[in-house]
Amino acid sequence: MPSDHTKDRTVVLVDPYSSGVALGRTLRRAGFATHAVLTTPRPDPAYTRTFTAADHAGTTEADLGLAEVLDRIGRMHPVAVLPGAECGVEFADALAARLTPDFANDPERSVARRDKAVMMRTLKAAGIPTIPTVAVDDWRGCAEAAEAAGLSVETGELVVKPARSSLSDGLTLVPKGGDLTAAVRNLLGARNLLGAVNQTVLIQRRMYGTEYVVDTFTQNGRHDVTNVCRYNKVSVGNSFAVYESTDFLPADSPENPALIAYVRRVLDALGVRFGPCHTEVLLTDDGPVLMETGARLSGAGLAGATELATGGSALSRYVHSLRGGASDRTDYTLQRRVRGVYLVFRESGVVSNTAVLDRVQSLPSCRHVHLPLRDGDRVERSTGLMSTMNQGWALLAHRDLDQVEADHAEFRRIQRDLRVRPDEEGSS
Incomplete structure (x- = not known):
């Protein structure tokens, strides 16, 4: 030691x-x-x-x-x-x-680790598969710029998002034939969740597949994997990527080799030399493509959940490295099946019968809950991760996956017993 x-x-x-x-x-x-x-x-x-x-x-x-x-x-x-x-x-x-x-980390590539537009350009230049993307800083002419890059809203769905925000903030789906200009105009100049004004917006082809997160800790340029999770997202109204659950996967999951190899290439291209990264990847029929990388600790309590799932996380690896520990760590081993499940509201309104949520804590695999709702509280239709984290979630953990599955299903049955009375504000 x-x-x-x-x-x-x-x-x-x-x-x-x-x-x-x-x-x-x-x-x-x-x-x-x-x-x-x-x-x-x-x-x-x-x-x-x-x-x-x-x-x-x-x-x-x-x-x-x-x-x-x-x-x-x-x-x-x-x-x-x-x-x-x-x-x-x-x-x-x-x-x-x-x-x-x-x-x-490499200071010359700092912007590429923060700005999603530069991030995508950097990966493309390195020959790493990416989502077809064009970045715009003016809503005027944005549709023409997108079409010139092969991203026509007349032929398929597009995704619009700020280049420098977080937590699904501003993520917008533009349907085939929709108003791309309006979607870009709504984001440019708006203040985002991180307090900055959106100066650049990404227009991307909508890709289909399953979304994963690969969290890593890097020391001396070596990228060790601390956890791999699969996101389950659902559509709610105009929001097409609402978090329903997050599932920690065993290290020998069949998806892992392709995901991990891809993420290590991404981190090398972005100049990551030290510390944690939170990388979201879409696994398509043609292989993995990057959604985004955050060159920092994962949010939404994921590091704590990782400790429960694997016995360690980027937090413990930070301490190990800062104490002078050698980079001799290996990738993770799953000790428990852990799943975060979130309350999903399909309409806004006033909630009642919240006493039923007390039953969640009695689920055999329930380890932690954040269920602050009380009768008379107003809930908003679920949108990004911030809304689901604020309105309620439970962390399930058990060595038996069947128990986690059963408790997940019971969590949904409990939510169905909640009552949401739409009001004029919620239905406007």
Whole structure:
């Protein structure tokens, strides 16, 4: 075992929101001090509400400028500089490259790890299969630009999304023959979940297949897999990718070899040298194609669920590496079948009969729940991941897959006993 001299050693977390809160907590429990660097604009309050400045030894505003922040942070002699959330990736890259180069990604490809338009161009240039994509920064002429790239809304469905947001924010399906210009215009200039104004929008061909997430932890350029999950998504109204459940897969699942080999090529092309990545991949009949990679810890509580499923996660691997542990870790082994299941609401309105949700905690495989609804609360029609995470979920875990399947089915039966009374606001 390497010696552990973590006492009073500082790890700098840039924008420690969402999963960055859990990262900070884990590091402090391991004996590190954490210092927060906060960039602007600030993300939506729904994203930042769990952040508490007092959890950290201090905070620094990135608005001071890179040179001033480098000077202040450099005096702390940090062990590492890590992104706490998607919005902190680029500033963390800039600090880490100068202050902790052994724990840093390639600074020349930082934008490619953050901006989905640059990400897709980078992979295409590397010969890696991607979703046909065109990026636009003006709604005027966007349909013509898409058609010139072989993406005609007259011949097939298209997907529109911001280049720099997160959590399915702004993800829009444009049906065949639909109004692509209106979809682009609605996103450009709008403020996204991460607090920034959308300046670039991606137009992509809608691809069909099963969506997976491959989470990794990289040390010295070696990408070890911490978990592979399969997403089950459903259509609700105009939202075509609402999360119904997330299923952790055994390491020997038949899909894994192709998914993992593809993701390792993606991470190499994006210059990933250290830390966790959360990579979403669509497995089509022609093979895997990237949806997006986040060069940071996975959100939505996935790291904690990974601990339950495999006995480890990117959180524990962070601590191992920062304590001086060698890159001798291997890919994951599944210890339990773990599945996250989410309440899905097909209409907005006022909810009642919420007492039935108490039955969820009695399910044999139920490990954790977030079911905050009470009679009289208003629920919104399910859209992206943020809406499902806020309105209710349960984490099921058991060594017997049949038990998880049975409890998943019972969760849906329980939800059917909820009552949602549509009102004028919800039906408008």
